[in-house]
Amino acid sequence: MAPRSRPWREAATVLLAAGGGAGGASPRGCDYRVLLLRRSPRSAFMPSAHVFPGGVADAADFSPEWWTVLPGPAPLCGLRPKRGPRAPLFAAERPELGQALPGDLAFRLCAIRETFEEAGLLLLAEPDQAQAAIEAFSSSEGPAPCVLPPERLPLPGPELAEWRRRVQRQPSLFLALCRRLGLVPNIWALSEWSNWLTPRALAGKGGRRYDTAFFLCCLAHAAPEHPHGAHEPDGDGEVTACQWSSPSEAFELFKSQDIWIAPPQFYELCRLGNFSTLHDLHTFGSERALEGCERWMPVVLVASDGQIHILPGDELYPEDPDLTGERKPVLTSNKKIEELMKGVKKLHRMVLRDPRNISVHVNIQQKYKHINPRLLDSKNGNGADCNSKL
Numbered sequence: 302m303a304p305r306s307r308p309w310r311e312a313a314t315v316l317l318a319a320g321g322g323a324g325g326a327s328p329r330g331c332d333y334r335v336l337l338l339r340r341s342p343r344s345a346f347m348p349s350a351h352v353f354p355g356g357v358a359d360a361a362d363f364s365p366e367w368w369t370v371l372p373g374p375a376p377l378c379g380l381r382p383k384r385g386p387r388a389p390l391f392a393a394e395r396p397e398l399g400q401a402l403p404g405d406l407a408f409r410l411c412a413i414r415e416t417f418e419e420a421g422l423l424l425l426a427e428p429d430q431a432q433a434a435i436e437a438f439s440s441s442e443g444p445a446p447c448v449l450p451p452e453r454l455p456l457p458g459p460e461l462a463e464w465r466r467r468v469q470r471q472p473s474l475f476l477a478l479c480r481r482l483g484l485v486p487n488i489w490a491l492s493e494w495s496n497w498l499t500p501r502a503l504a505g506k507g508g509r510r511y512d513t514a515f516f517l518c519c520l521a522h523a524a525p526e527h528p529h530g531a532h533e534p535d536g537d538g539e540v541t542a543c544q545w546s547s548p549s550e551a552f553e554l555f556k557s558q559d560i561w562i563a564p565p566q567f568y569e570l571c572r573l574g575n576f577s578t579l580h581d582l583h584t585f586g587s588e589r590a591l592e593g594c595e596r597w598m599p600v601v602l603v604a605s606d607g608q609i610h611i612l613p614g615d616e617l618y619p620e621d622p623d624l625t626g627e628r629k630p631v632l633t634s635n636k637k638i639e640e641l642m643k644g645v646k647k648l649h650r651m652v653l654r655d656p657r658n659i660s661v662h663v664n665i666q667q668k669y670k671h672i673n674p675r676l677l678d679s680k681n682g683n684g685a686d687c688n689s690k691l
């Protein structure tokens with residue numbers, strides 16, 4: 302097998318938000334929920350964790366064949382070019398893939414395919430809807446979120462379930478499914494949100510690390526109670542459960558130890574905690590995405606009583622972070638967390654007293670018009686600044 306050109310896998314994931322749904326409005330007036338999936342206890346990376354749908358990019362996601370399916374002018378098919386910087390994940394050349402699709406398209410296609418494989422949800426649009434999405438994209442108002450509601454899918458449930466199993470085995474069949482349905486992956490409904498690189502210190506079995514593009518997608522219809530025409534998770538696959546929760550509900554489930562959420566997903570849920578309406582979240586996400594984003598690799602500092610994951614902008618973040626982890630995979634200190642938090646002027650870090658006790662501490666101004674997380678703790682009041690905990 303050819304050696305890997307990068308010591309990590311490239312992946313994409315989607316913060317999928319939908320209004321209403323089972324149970325009506327959630328506590329504290331939030332009018333939307335976010336999809337979380339529980340990973341199998343047998344996963345080689347983050348077993349049993351709750352994550353957003355996503356996974357590793359496949360060569361099929363970079364296939365130039367997609368240009369024949371997606372409307373809009375190649376190469377970007379109507380995606381708006383960014384004003385700000387592009388994270389290395391998007392800017393990378395991949396000569397081994399030949400005449401490959403740009404990362405901006407391929408990672409969106411990956412996130413959409415993985416959402417079908419893992420949750421049975423098809424983020425597809427009719428071609429004329431897609432054309433309208435492209436036109437809205439080039440206007441200043443931004444797109445209305447358009448993802449085809451389940452009842453408009455032209456194949457019966459059992460047939461879609463069969464396609465889902467086939468795509469899980471062979472990702473290139475996702476393109477064949479789109480052709481069969483006469484629908485297009487709604488890449489325009491996915492806004493670039495963030496980019497996280499797993500530090501070597503936190504790699505899974507076999508050194509698994511991921512450079513993951515996080516997208517936001519706000520559905521115009523209510524959260525589907527059941528996967529679109531596809532079977533429910535059977536408890537024995539890659540995904541063992543699906544649930545829609547508001548950010549604060551997810552936080553409460555984490556606190557009560559009903560679910561475990563990894564730090565990057567925890568951080569992103571706290572960012573969503575700034576928005577109580579799907580409309581505001583969608584408007585913020587689609588406008589902000591034009592600014593681009595940077596790749597964040599947390600630097601792990603092991604203290605005597607827990608871990609601090611230092612993020613870019615924090616005064617302890619190294620100027621030249623060791624991306625491969627060959628020099629020093631972790632920083633160590635014999636001080637306690639409390640001591641390492643005292644008198645710090647520029648804070649951007651997550652504190653893990655243990656993996657079940659995570660808090661975010663931030664007082665920096667985010668780059669690229671992004672937003673700081675907000676504390677979702679009911680004791681401190683939903684909406685308090687994370688840093689107010691200090």
Ligand SMILES: CCCC(=O)SCCNC(=O)CCNC(=O)[C@H](O)C(C)(C)COP(=O)(O)O
Pocket residue numbers: 312313314346347352353354355356357497498499500503504511513563564565566656
């Ligand atoms: C004790 C802390 C352990 C960690 O926090 S490691 C950091 C884990 N999180 C990430 O790397 C963020 C992005 N990862 C993901 O969203 C998923 O892990 C994945 C990359 C989409 C999973 O890929 P699969 O191919 O589905 O395994």
Ligand SMILES: Nc1ncnc2c1ncn2[C@@H]1O[C@H](COP(=O)(O)O)[C@@H](OP(=O)(O)O)[C@H]1O
Pocket residue numbers: 341343344345346355356357358415509537538539540
């Ligand atoms: N039934 C199952 N139980 C546990 N893990 C499974 C599984 N089916 C697939 N997987 C794992 O899920 C990963 C594929 O995820 P995705 O398609 O989201 O990238 C693969 O992990 P690895 O490639 O890390 O071994 C694969 O081994």
Ligand SMILES: [Mg+2]
Pocket residue numbers: 354355356357415419539
């Ligand atoms: Mg996955």
